Amino acid sequence: MNAGIRACALRRAYFRFALALAPVPVVLWLLGSGQQLTAALLFCTVLTTMMIGTLMPRCALFGRMIKQLPQACNQVLFTIDDGPHPEHTPAILDILDRHHIKALFFLVGERASQHPHLVREIIARGHEIGNHTQTHPAGTFWILHPTRLWREIADCQETLAALCPNHPPRFFRPPAGHHNLFTALIAQALGLRMMLWSARGFDGVLTDVPTITRRIAQRLKPGAIVLIHEGTPVAVEVAQTVAALLTANRFECEPPASLAFSDDEMVVERRASP
Numbered sequence: 001m002n003a004g005i006r007a008c009a010l011r012r013a014y015f016r017f018a019l020a021l022a023p024v025p026v027v028l029w030l031l032g033s034g035q036q037l038t039a040a041l042l043f044c045t046v047l048t049t050m051m052i053g054t055l056m057p058r059c060a061l062f063g064r065m066i067k068q069l070p071q072a073c074n075q076v077l078f079t080i081d082d083g084p085h086p087e088h089t090p091a092i093l094d095i096l097d098r099h100h101i102k103a104l105f106f107l108v109g110e111r112a113s114q115h116p117h118l119v120r121e122i123i124a125r126g127h128e129i130g131n132h133t134q135t136h137p138a139g140t141f142w143i144l145h146p147t148r149l150w151r152e153i154a155d156c157q158e159t160l161a162a163l164c165p166n167h168p169p170r171f172f173r174p175p176a177g178h179h180n181l182f183t184a185l186i187a188q189a190l191g192l193r194m195m196l197w198s199a200r201g202f203d204g205v206l207t208d209v210p211t212i213t214r215r216i217a218q219r220l221k222p223g224a225i226v227l228i229h230e231g232t233p234v235a236v237e238v239a240q241t242v243a244a245l246l247t248a249n250r251f252e253c254e255p256p257a258s259l260a261f262s263d264d265e266m267v268v269e270r271r272a273s274p
């Protein structure tokens with residue numbers, strides 16, 4: 001990666017950080033001049049805004065993201081996070097083949113390095129791979145500073161691009177969907193577009209497959225981006241039931257490379273949700 005692009009992106013990210021801290025001296029001045037209520041209101045407003053933008057996965061306050069397919073058609077994008085996994089990935093690939101579904105696998109760089117044959121197998125079966133960070137620091141990703149964020153995303157990109165030089169990731173998904181003030185900016189500088197989802201069943205925390213499937217089914221509609229995970233106790237079972245659900249509802253799951261992603265997902269989504 002060009003050092004100049006990295007330096008420019010980090011400069012912009014730290015500038016944003018400085019802007020975000022701008023209210024602090026104002027709060028201190030208000031406190032010093034005896035205006036405690038105004039200081040508290042300003043502090044809470046800024047803090048709440050930062051927390052909403054960071055911890056709510058589908059909130060696009062800090063940058064653009066893809067949350068559903070832009071076109072009004074019967075297409076659904078099936079996305080599978082946290083792989084590759086030595087047992088789950090081969091089983092899920094077989095399930096997808098049986099249902100003629102092409103998916104987008106958001107892979108973790110470290111795990112990809114441990115199972116490079118699985119990464120190549122995903123590509124060989126006609127699916128696409130995406131960037132899901134190098135180490136998947138799910139608990140702390142939302143508070144990472146720009147330099148560490150760059151390393152997480154850039155290292156994963158390097159790992160996956162080295163394994164599949166003709167199919168480098170085009171999309172980035174943050175662990176747990178948490179993205180702070182800098183995430184979209186850094187992903188964009190690395191040539192990636194941030195992708196979240198519109199239908200998930202919380203299979204990362206729940207283990208009741210009917211409940212997981214029902215939650216996904218409730219949010220399933222043309223243009224949906226469905227999220228499931230590898231590495232959970234019910235990963236293969238969930239993949240099987242969701243694939244069957246997509247087939248039963250006659251949704252088309254074409255190769256992600258054939259799908260159109262416009263630059264105005266936000267506008268399209270607003271139009272699609274009156």
Ligand SMILES: [Zn+2]
Binds near residue numbers: 174
């Ligand atoms: Zn994840």
